[in-house]
Amino acid sequence: MTTRVRTLTALAVGLVALSISAPPAAWATIDGSKPLLCAVNTIMECDDTGQCHRHTASQHPDFPAFLRINVDTKRITDGTRSGGRTTEIRSAARLDGRLILQGGENGRGWSATIAEASGKMSAGVVADDFTFALFGACTNP
Secondary structure, eight states: OOHHHHHHHHHHHHHHHHHHHSOOGGGSOOOSSSOEEEEEEEEEEEETTSOEEEEEGGGOTTSOSEEEEETTTTEEEESSTTOOSEEEOOEEEEETTEEEEEEEETTEEEEEEEETTTOEEEEEEEOSSEEEEEEEEEEOO
């Protein structure tokens, strides 16, 4: 093996090791200290008879495909730059590696959990005669 090949091999191994040991900033912990952008992928809508229907965010008129979460201002807005619909975060806590958010309005309660390490998000909206379960992922934009 030539010196050049050994040097290139060592460089490649070093770069791989560096990329594994030091993840990029986009993989930073999602702890609520910075605003988040969340993509809603799947929505399950269930009524009080137990009938459930699966939707994508683009198929459901009541939920935007993207959410902007700002724990500091205690606001969640739809993903549009103009802000659109907004709801207040009434409670925010970090527990067991998760950011847990809760609120409510219009006779409905909601709760969301975001895994700090991966950004995976699950949320539920509950009313008297229906529920929605939302699944997606969040990142620090």
